[in-house]
Every structure is written in structure tokens, then in C-alpha cells.
Amino acid sequence: SAVISQKPSRDICQRGTSLTIQCQVDSQVTMMFWYRQQPGQSLTLIATANQGSEATYESGFVIDKFPISRPNLTFSTLTVSNMSPEDSSIYLCSVGTGGREKLFFGSGTQLSVL
Amino acid sequence: GENVEQHPSTLSVQEGDSAVIKCTYSDSASNYFPWYKQELGKRPQLIIDIRSNVGEKKDQRIAVTLNKTAKHFSLHITETQPEDSAVYFCAAGYSSNTGKLIFGQGTTLQVKP
Numbered sequence: 001s002a003v004i005s006q007k008p009s010r011d012i013c014q015r016g017t018s019l020t021i022q023c024q025v026d027s028q029v030t031m032m033f034w035y036r037q038q039p040g041q042s043l044t045l046i047a048t049a050n051q052g053s054e055a056t057y058e059s060g061f062v063i064d065k066f067p068i069s070r071p072n073l074t075f076s077t078l079t080v081s082n083m084s085p086e087d088s089s090i091y092l093c094s095v096g097t098g099g100r101e102k103l104f105f106g107s108g109t110q111l112s113v114l
Numbered sequence: 115g116e117n118v119e120q121h122p123s124t125l126s127v128q129e130g131d132s133a134v135i136k137c138t139y140s141d142s143a144s145n146y147f148p149w150y151k152q153e154l155g156k157r158p159q160l161i162i163d164i165r166s167n168v169g170e171k172k173d174q175r176i177a178v179t180l181n182k183t184a185k186h187f188s189l190h191i192t193e194t195q196p197e198d199s200a201v202y203f204c205a206a207g208y209s210s211n212t213g214k215l216i217f218g219q220g221t222t223l224q225v226k227p
Contacts, residue, residue: 033214041219041220043158043205045216092158094213096211096213104160105158107157
């Protein structure tokens with residue numbers, strides 16, 4: 001499995017500010033995925049990040065709120081913009097290479113918005 | 115869109131007993147069904163997965179069964195141990211894109227020594 005590193009591991013932010021989460025993978029991967037896990041809840045896919053093209057967002061998530069970058073095959077960032085307390089969640093980066101590969105998660109970023 | 119229902123939400127068993135967690139899915143086109151274990155404060159870890167061309171898969175004390183006709187699949191843990199205590203998530207997706215998964219609500223399993 002790939003080694004997936006996320007930074008920061010946790011942060012406490014003020015309402016109205018933005019936070020950028022970084023995800024670094026130790027090998028080249030075709031697709032990277034960003035998931036959200038609200039407190040005590042399940043995992044929900046935010047968007048798929050492909051290198052060289054715009055991210056594909058799932059229903060309920062928009063680019064203005066969650067802009068994503070994917071500058072190369074080993075790195076991606078997710079920004080949570082104009083934060084409110086409802087954005088308090090764990091944000092997880094995950095990778096898969098498509099086809100019959102498996103999905104692995106990064107260590108997560110626990111975000112608290114005051 | 116796809117919807118995945120998972121039951122029970124909590125499950126408590128005695129050490130050594132078996133545990134069964136069940137999931138149903140709505141999209142008949144789904145053909146990839148992984149299970150993840152998440153310990154407190156840690157990332158979800160893939161423990162087993164099954165594709166729709168097989169009905170059952172085993173890995174030591176863990177097994178998963180799939181009934182495509184009924185659109186449900188189950189996780190079976192035998193000879194449970196305290197370290198099996200965690201939240202378990204089922205998910206459904208497509209083998210052509212195994213990163214795009216719909217997760218169940220999770221089952222908190224407690225194994226009492």
C-alpha cells in the first residue's frame with residue numbers, strides 16, 4: 001500500500017478563515033480523493049482530484065468552498081474556505097490507481113472551527 | 115444515486131463469539147464492496163473486499179459474503195478478540211473506480227473480555 005502523509009494533522013481555526021490541507025503520496029497515483037468525516041459519522045466523498053484537470057465534485061460540494069489542486073502525481077491540496085463551525089470534521093486524503101486497485105486513506109486532518 | 119444501509123449501529127459481543135454486520139445497497143450496478151475498520155483517532159483501514167464475481171471471501175477470522183440478487187453483503191468475524199473493537203464501515207462502488215465509494219453509517223463493535 002502507498003504511504004500517504006497529510007498536513008496538518010489537526011488545527012483549530014476561526015470562523016471566516018481558510019485552511020489548506022496537504023496530501024503527499026510516496027508513489028505516483030492516477031487519482032486522489034478527498035473525503036470528509038463529520039464527528040461520529042460516516043465518510044463522504046468530497047471530490048476526485050486528477051492531475052492536469054479540474055477536480056470533480058460530488059453533489060453538495062462546490063469548488064468555491066473546497067478548491068483543490070493537483071499539481072503532480074504525488075501531491076494534492078484541499079482548501080476549506082470561509083469556514084464555519086459546520087466545517088468541523090476530519091478531512092481524509094485517499095489514493096487509488098483505478099482499475100482493480102484498493103483505496104487507502106491518509107492519516108487525516110482534524111479541523112475544529114470556532 | 116447509490117445508498118448503503120448498515121446494521122446494526124452498535125454491536126457488543128463476548129470475546130470468542132462471532133460478530134456479523136450487514137449492509138444493503140441500492141445501485142445494482144455496484145460491483146465492488148470493501149470493508150474498513152477504524153480504531154479511535156485513526157484512519158480507516160481496509161480489512162477485506164469482495165467483487166461481484168464471487169459470493170464469499172475469507173481471510174483468517176474475517177469473511178465477507180455477497181448476495182447480488184438481494185443486494186446485500188455481510189462481514190463475519192469469528193473468534194472475536196478485544197482488539198477487534200472498533201468502528202466498521204461497509205462501502206459500495208465500482209471496480210473501474212475503487213476510489214469513489216459510498217459508505218454505510220458504521221457499526222461500533224465492542225468485544226468484551
